[in-house]
Amino acid sequence: MGDDSTKELGDERSQFDMRPVERRAPLDTDAATTEEAGLGRSTASSGFAVPRRPRPGHGWRQAWERFEASIRTAATTEWERGTAFLFVPVCLSAGALVYFNISWEPSFIPLLSSAVALSAAWFLARSKFILRLILLAALLVIAGVMAAKFEAWNASTKMLGADISTRIVGRVVTVEHQASGRIRLTIDLLSTSRPHLRYAPDRIRASARKIPAGIKPGSGVSGVVRLFPPSGPLRPSSYDFSFRSYFDGIGASGFFLTNPEEVSLESPASLPERLAAGIARLRDALADRVRAAVPGPNGEIGAALVAGVQSGIPDDINEALRITGLAHVLSISGLHMALVAGIVLVFVRLGFALFPGFASRHPTKKYAAVIALAALTFYLMISGAGVATERSYIMLAIMLVAVLFDRAAISMRNFALAALAVVVVTPHEIVGPSFQMSFAATAGLISGYAAWSEWRQRGPPRPPPPQGASFLRRGGNAALRHVFGLAATSLIAGTATALFAAWHFQRMSPLGLVANLATMPVISAVVMPFMVLGLVLMPFGLDGPAFAVMGEGIGLFTRISIALSKHSPFDAIGILPGSAVICLTIALVVLTLTTTRLRIVALPFLAVGIALVARRPTPELFISEDARLVVLKLSDGAITINRNRPNQFTMEDWSRAMMATAIVKPGRTVASAMPEIAPEVPFACTKTLCVAWNSEGVVVAHAASEDAAREACAVASLIVIDDATAGSPCGAGGPAIVTKRDLARYGAAAVTFRDTGDGFRPSITYSIGVPYRPWHAERAYSREARGLPPYQRRQRPDDGRKQPHRGSRPREQNMPQADTAQ
Incomplete structure (x- = not known):
């Protein structure tokens, strides 16, 4: 990069009417002042030691002194540019991450x-x-820990402790139409009965086959539901559903056993509840208008772009978008918010230009900025206000306000302010993929654009187009610049987010660059402009044609993504070690936030992170938290499972984590599950026992009961028992035992095996530790965690009373009574 003390760099302070960094020689020690250092004042030395003149000499000492002098100069430059402020949200985020981990x-x-x-x-x-x-x-960092601690204390979500069926009465918060045809309701519970839950959650989610037409956000609803506690991670270090539910205020999820009924509620809704219900009804109405104009899957994608409603998008389209790296299009974030603001700005200014007299006397640019800010606020309200949407809104709002005060709109400082707002208000978002990928992409784009601008300023000016250049030539040059900009944007954003995509989803998008180049012009030039036009025309009932054109653009977008997904190579990359993610994240932060040769600080973190990824261990076995599913990795890259019909979502996650090339199911039930001595035997199952043997000699068994497990004691290295009451059937010196109670208390498990010479010893890592954190505290109250057998309904005495007819609606007295502390 050259010597930072003798080159002129782009300076963020010019955006705040501050004196830019001047071209100057290295400071002399004698001329340096020694004023008191403070974070709020600027001194001649800015608190850093002034670079010393290298002493005469040769060899490594002189080279080190030159290097030290350049680093000190770079640190001074960074301080003068205000880079220290950019690390404020970084330190707060680090504190929040410490608290949550x-x-x-x-x-x-x-x-x-x-x-x-x-x-x-x-x-x-x-x-x-x-x-x-x-x-x-x-x-x-301590402040970040305290902010996260306060948020967890303030949430204090009441979580269901055990499975239960009960009759509920509640107020509908949201209504979601899913791709399967079911309807999912988010409900604020007002009362429960038959049985009455002593520790009932405040808010639940429950799905139904159908609901009465009158049920909308704010309506009263009643029915019999089967509720379950929020589930934990599918494996150690994976996405924690109970954590998300805790901070979303969702204490249980389940389904209606009877068709829900609309009821009138005695207690009136509060003002915030009425406002939230009104916004939810508006979102549903907008989504319905889009679906009416654009039927089918394209309409569901349109509803996601307009109102942030993604539940109706078919699974095959979602998977195609994930494979091609286009899933970000469905999440309303910087792309969508920037396009909405830009479209509104352009059209408003064009409208003002139709009145030259008015435009010449008034600051129409500022008027357009105010209107664009109002449009962004409306879009934030109807989109569901996800974390990526909030980040984009804050940044764009700062930019538009900067236009009002004639200040620079785009800077890393605005990005830091947006990050600061999210970290202070909702610290729990830091651990999620939305926050990490959104802010990583934005930081990378701003940093990359700044570096490109600096390079352009140092280089020779661009030659003007030749006189008499044809329209086709000028258009071709503009098209090439546009393609180059799209490619650079996709490459930078994809590189910045690749680490977090790999950490959270264990997959990459090999064709992501190609897919973005092929589809972003359609989104930018067709889908988003006609979406905004449809919203503008909706009050006049003229939105249909605009949304129809938007639907055609969405159709082209989906066809391209599906076609590319069919040719995408294998994209699973396995589990990344947490230590590697920390090192690589530090490297990314340093590379994007600094502007001088201090970026070399990122190199050791980058090297260590890459080395840790290269030497990462891969689990050989996964066990689900309900003890029903066990997966063992085989030597040829395939995995074998103990059930013919496993949970599909769980299997997809485990397959990516193990980079599985195939899934081997147990097939038909056999008379004996005990394998013969062979290099490798996938799971073979009887009615109560499944046993698998990998090529290294590890034998894993899954038993339905303690009695069934005894058959495998002589050969197994590990036995999983699907029984919370089971003990250790093999005695001292036998194989490791994992029971349903262990998994209920500590969550799903990952296992690696070590050859000790006289057998294989498993190393078991559970996904949940003790003492429990607030979002896991409910696990201690389940029957399985307490070592109790499954609930059995009490047999009613045969007293001659008439039993309900089969097929009639279940009566409350037939529902199981509360058997745990709720």
Whole structure:
């Protein structure tokens, strides 16, 4: 990059009317001032030691002194440019990540004491600038821990402890039409009966085959539901559904055993509830208008783009979009918000241009910015306000407000403000893929654009087009620049988000660049403009043609994605170690937030992260948290499972994590599950026992009961028993035993085996630790976690009373009574 002390760089301070960095020679030590260092003031040395003149000499010492001088100069430049502020949300995010990943629940008192101590140390260390920076970073990390702790305490979601059937009365919050034809309701519970739940959740999700036409957000609903506690991760370090449910306020999920009925509610809704119901009804109405104009799957994608409703999109289209790296199109984020703001700005200014007299006397650009901000706010409201949408809205709102005050609109500082707002208000979003991928892509794009602009400023000016150039030539050059811009944008965003896509989904998109180049012009030039036009024309009833054109664009988009997905190579990459993700994330943060040769700090983290990925261990066995499903990896890359009809979602996740090339099912039931001595035997099953043997000699058994497990004690390395009451049937020195109770308490498990010479010893990692965090505390109350057998309905005495006719609606007295503390 050259010496940062002798080159002129683009400076963010020019966007805030501050003096840019001047071209200057390295500072002399004698001329440096020694003013008091502080975070809020700028000094001649900015608190960093001024680069010293290298002493005469040769060899490594002189090279090190030159390197040290350049690093000190780069640090001074970064400080002058305000880069330190960009790391404020980074430190807060690090603190929140610490809170969500530690194995115990910290108390407020030690956190407050640490914050006070660090604040005092920061105040006293006035003359030590570097020490003050370190203390401030530590204080921000503690602040991030406290923000996450406060959010968890404030949520305090009541979670269901065990499966239960009960009659509910509640208020509908949202209505979602799913691709399967079922309808999912989010319901605020008002009462439960038969049995009455003493610790009932405040909000649940329940699906139904059909609902009365009058049930809408805000309506009362009643019916008999089967409820389940939120499930845990499918495997260690994977997406935690109970964590998400806890912070979404969802205490249970399930389905209606009877058709839900609309009822009138005695208690009136509060003002916030009425506002939320009104917004939800507006979103449903917009989605229905889109579906009416664009039927079929294209209409469901249109509803997702207009109102953020993705539940109706077919699974095959979702999978095609994930394979081709186009799933981000369905998530309303920076692309959609920027296109909406840009389209509104352009058309409003064109409208003002029709009145030259008015446009010449008034700041029409600022008027257009205000209208665009209002349009963005409306779009945020109807889109569901996901974390990516909120981030985009905050950034674009800052940009539009900057236009009102004649300030620069695009800068990394605006990005940091948006990140700061999300981290402070909703710290739990930090651990999710939406936050990580959205902010990584945005940081990469801003940093990449800044680097390209700097390169353009240092290089020779672009030659003007030759005189008399044809229209076709000018258009071709513009098209090439557009294609290059799309390719660069897709490449930068794809590279920045690849790490988090691999961490959360264990897959990459080999054809992502090609897919984005092929489809983004359709989205930008057809789908989004006609979507905005349809929304504008909707109050006049003229939205149908606009949405129809949008549907044609969506159809072309889906056909391209499906065609490319059929030719995509194998995209599963397996599990990444958490330590590797941390190192690579630090490297990404340093590369995107710094602008000088301080970027070399990222190199060791990048090297260590890549080395950890290359040496990552791969689990050989997964066990589901309900003890019903076991998967063993075979030598040829395939995996063998113990059930013919496993949960499809679980199998897809485990297959990607193990990079499985095929799935071997047990086939028909055999008389004996015990395998013969052979290099490798997939699962063979009887009615109560399944046994598999891999090429290394590891034998794994799955038993329905303790008695069935005894048959495998002599040969198995590990036995999974689908019985919460089971003990250790093999005695001391036998194989490792994992029971249903263990899995109910500690969640799904991943297992690796180590050859000890006289057998294989398993190393078992559970997905949930103890003591439980707030979002896992309900696990202790299930029957399985307490070592109890499944609930058995009490037999009613034969007293001659008439039993209900088969097929009649279940009566409340036939429902199981509460058997756990709810």
